[in-house]
Amino acid sequence: MARIAVIGAGMGAMAAAARLAVAGHRVAVYERTETYGGAVRRFERDGFSFDTGPGLLPVPAVHRDLFIKTGKEPLEDLVELVQVDPSSRHVFADGTAVSLPNASRAGVVTALDEALGGGAGQRWGDFLIRAREAWDRTRRPLLEEPLWPNWSVLADQEPYPAVPHKKLLRTRRASTLAEIGAWELRDERLTALLESHALAYGLHPRTAPASAAVLPYMEHAFGTWYVRGGMRELARAVYERCVARRVEFVFGAEVTRVLEKDGRAAGVELADGTMVDADHVVADVDPARLRALTDRPLDEDGDVRADPEAPRAVRFTLLLALRGPREDGAVHRTVVHAPDREAELDLLTSPGGDEPRCPTVTVLRPDDPALTPNGEHESVVVSAVLSSEAGWEEERTVRSYTDFLLGAAESAVPGLRERLLWHEARTPGDTEGETGARSGAVPAPSLAAGRGRFLHPANTTRMPGLYRVGGWSHPGGGLAHAGMSGALVAGLIVEGPQFRGSQ
Known part of the structure; x- marks a missing residue:
């Protein structure tokens, strides 16, 4: 039985902790704040509740697997999963709107043809087939296996297939998401639909590889899900599973250093000076913070990564408390696309050079009585992903984007301004x-x-002995990916270097 110290109580960290505890290890989690869940949190006021992090659950099979592997009670016995249908409603810059059914290619094709015309649905359906090919080529090495030293194979080869071009009498391979939109979708609204999946993570369509096509494909293939009571209920269930498997949680305990002995990780030091011995250390923290906890390089020379000091994508969110019930037929998620695509993309490239512009905005309106004081109110979350360089310390920036988000939300919520009690x-x-x-x-x-x-x-x-888990490590951000990282780290510790991922 090994002693394992986990830094941070994010979703990836807890997924790893539960699996390691079931394998017989003694696991302690040290969290600098007073609660668990990382970004999966809840804001409460006046009887209203809001998710302040992810509002929807992609690929629920990841968390189903976690609960199957760590106990007898399946996920559905502990939280109520609701399939969101329609998956989303999109309001485009020209005023066109379309609602897309959940996990139905035929339904999506029909809806797009009816709303956009001109064979738009067929072009999107053909795109999904190519996106599936990219998914099939990368799913295992990118999501289900650790990132091996020969990771450059993933870096150098574009998995998104080339497309025959009748006029050119040859095939043409898109290298970026923007090129897929321009060459294959050939409709500004379809391009906006495609790019919204990248923009949700701050990925720039002009530079994001064509392989980002897997993002809309994953939503299409595995559906969109909501956890009744809010996504914080999922975090609670994972935390309680950890506790049931005797994982120890120490809150208000900031780790200030990873201890090293004989060239390997040997524990952690806390802010109060406490030294904790461990055989393995698992860190669910930002890369900049992890570098500060160690005094040696953590990756091989020549490892290709984006500049860690470059501007980052951040989320600005408004929590809206509304009087009056949610109307019949209201859609859970509405994406209101930016009125000026080029201006939005330019702002991502040089955020400090221009005045704020209206971004692509997501409006979440869960049909969930648990989030309101009674049936005569509604809880709404409105958000946009922007640049960290937008000047968030300035009140005028916050005020400008508040106005943008409220204006966009009016496309999704009838009578929004008259119904608004307060916003946060x-x-x-x-x-x-x-x-x-x-x-x-x-x-x-x-x-x-x-x-x-x-x-x-x-x-x-x-x-040796130091592992990374969560959204800032392989295979990246998002609830599903964080859960996958927990499974990978647990496998590496339990089985050692020979671990080759899930079978």
Whole structure:
């Protein structure tokens, strides 16, 4: 039985902790804040409740597997999963709107043809077939296996297939998401639909590799799900599973150093000077913070990664308390696309050079009585992913984006201004305080191609005994990916270097 110290109580960390405890190890989690869940938190006021992190659950099979592998009670016995249908409603810059059914290619094709015309549905359906090919080529090495030293294979080869071009009498391979939109979708609204999946993680369509096509494919293939009571209920269930498997949690315990002995990780030091011995250390923290906890390089020389000091994607969120019930037929998720795509993308490239512009905005309206004081009110979360360089410390920036988000939300919520009781603005600084991520950044899922700039650091490090888990490590950000990272780290510790991922 090994002693394992886990830094941080995020979703990836808890997924690893539960699996390691079931394998017979003694696991202790040290969390600098007073609660668990990382970014999966809840804000409560006046009887209203809001998710302040992820609001929907992709690929629920990841968490189903976690609960199957760590106990007798399946996930559905502990939380209520609801399939969101329609999956989303999209309001485009020209005023066109379309609702897309959940996990139905035929239904999506029909809906797009009816709303956009001109064979738009068929082009999107053909795109999904190609996106599936990219998914099939990368699923195992990118999501189900540790990131091996030969990761450059993933970096150099674009898995998104080339497409025959009748006029050119040859095939043409898109290298970026923007090229897929321009060459294959050939409709500004379809392009906006495609790019919204990347923008949700702060990925720039002009630079994100074509392999980012797997993001809309995953939503299409595995559906969109909501946890009744809010996503915090999922965090609670994972935490309680850890406790039931005798994982120890120490809250208000900030780790200030990873201890080293004989060239390997040997424990952690806490802010109060306490030294904790351990055979393995698992870190669910921002890369900048992890570097500060160690005094040696953690990756091989020549490892290709995006500049860790570059501007990051952050989420700005408004929590809206509304009087009056949710109307019949209201859609759970509405994406209101930016009125000026080029201006939005330019702002991501040089955020400090221009005045704020209206971004793509997501409006979540759960049909969930648990989130309101009674049936005569509604709880709404409105958010956008922007740049960390937008000047969030300035009140005028917060005020400008508040106005943008409220204006966009009016496309999704009838009579919004008249119904608004109060709103709460949550800035990237709030996220940084809760998660410790520099600037309150949002980690994106790992992507193949792009010379490795869209991969995250491996779960193993150059310091034996020190492992990385969660959204800032392989296979990247998002609830499903964090759960996958927990499974990978547990496998590496339990089975050792010979571990080759789930079978």
